[in-house]
Amino acid sequence: MNGFCFTVDENKCVHCGRCVSSCSSVILSLDEAGLPRMKDGVDGVVGWDGCYRCQHCLAVCPAGAISIFGKDPRDSLLPEEMATPRQLEALMRNRRACRRYQDREVPREEIDQMLQLLENVPTGSNMQTLGFNVVYRKAEMDKFRKLVREEAFRLAERGIYPGNFSKADWQKQLDWEPGRNPGDMFFVNAPHILVIHSQKDRGQWRTDPVLAAAWFDLICACRGLGSIIMSYPVGALSHMPELEKLLRIPENGYYSLILGFGYPEYPYARGVQREGIAQIRELTF
Ligand SMILES: Cc1cc2nc3c(=O)[nH]c(=O)nc-3n(C[C@H](O)[C@H](O)[C@H](O)COP(=O)(O)O)c2cc1C
Structure with a gap:
């Protein structure tokens, strides 16, 4: 048991390994059954001590199988609701x-x-x-x-x-x-x-x-x-x-x-028109 309440719904997990590859703390791995598990701690460096608390594991899971910190993945906002590029x-x-x-x-x-x-x-x-x-x-x-x-x-x-x-x-x-x-x-x-x-x-x-x-x-x-x-x-x-x-x-x-x-005293009726002077330089190596 860990204080991070990391749980995997084994019936939902599709064994894609995205939680593992998106974990920037590198503390997850797939076990023999293809389920994500915490790696063994080494001197307290790896293991939950190293968790960034970023919740990427919960967010990236296509099946909504992962919960961490007691969060229910069904309570997350979905990408479909993101602003469009135009917005x-x-x-x-x-x-x-x-x-x-x-x-x-x-x-x-x-x-x-x-x-x-x-x-x-x-x-x-x-x-x-x-x-x-x-x-x-x-x-x-x-x-x-x-x-x-x-x-x-x-x-x-x-x-x-x-x-x-x-x-x-x-x-x-x-x-x-x-x-x-x-x-x-x-x-x-x-x-x-x-x-x-x-x-x-x-x-x-x-x-x-x-x-x-x-x-x-x-x-x-x-x-x-x-x-x-x-x-x-x-x-x-x-x-x-x-x-x-x-x-x-x-x-x-x-x-x-x-x-x-x-509250603004008055709204602006339109955006300004920038001059296109941003200096953009391609880097090649
Ligand atoms: C780091 C920073 C500090 C600023 N400080 C002030 C400030 O002290 N007083 C002020 O009237 N405007 C301040 N501004 C607002 C800028 O003057 C304003 O962004 C600029 O006039 C361009 O207008 P816009 O933001 O409507 O495009 C600051 C903006 C930035 C980014």
Whole structure:
């Protein structure tokens, strides 16, 4: 018995071996009867200790014969329900950074549904150490944006500007603010923010939160919500340790972006038309 509850329905198994060949931990093999079994552990390296918990064995099985972690394969979403290439293209071409929001909140249940989806974001070594700190209530966000803004102006008087900004950069932001994001150059008046953090030194801790941010941006877009990926407020908060603490990033936590989201003030009627300047280079060897 193992703690992973790996079971095979022997009546369903078609002995195709896909579970074995898709197991990146290399801990499965077929026994004499052609049924998948865990390989013997060697010094605790192989065996269930090595399981990445990726569930590929459950997902790849054409017969739905494998269960792991107590999951019933019949509860999985099926590939037939995946977006078509055209649908994905439309999503990617029509998503836009949103800097104009309605003065209302996204329901907590909807935010939670979106965050649950982020459990599916790939993470290095399938570590899944991501944490999601979210401002659900606009009134709370309004308090935070005010605190950050006031502190930024206090710091600017002392010659300290967001991130690596020079005085000229700061002045530019001040000049742009009224037209670009009236009253809130940092969080662009977003009613909610999401801070995705990872655990330093575990897996791909610098990259994982960035991937998750990109996914969240798309999740918002397909639900008709506006969203924006922001690094500017992170640069500002880097000079405000007391305010940064309010984001409740754990001691060894890492984040490099803040996402703003909410109902957009107006929808965009069409996608932009990129210039086709992506530099694509064939590699041959
Ligand atoms: C890593 C990253 C950081 C960004 N930081 C900010 C930011 O701090 N403030 C902001 O208004 N926009 C920020 N943006 C949004 C970009 O400015 C925006 O994506 C760009 O203008 C293109 O617009 P589009 O996303 O609608 O195509 C950021 C985008 C990325 C990818």
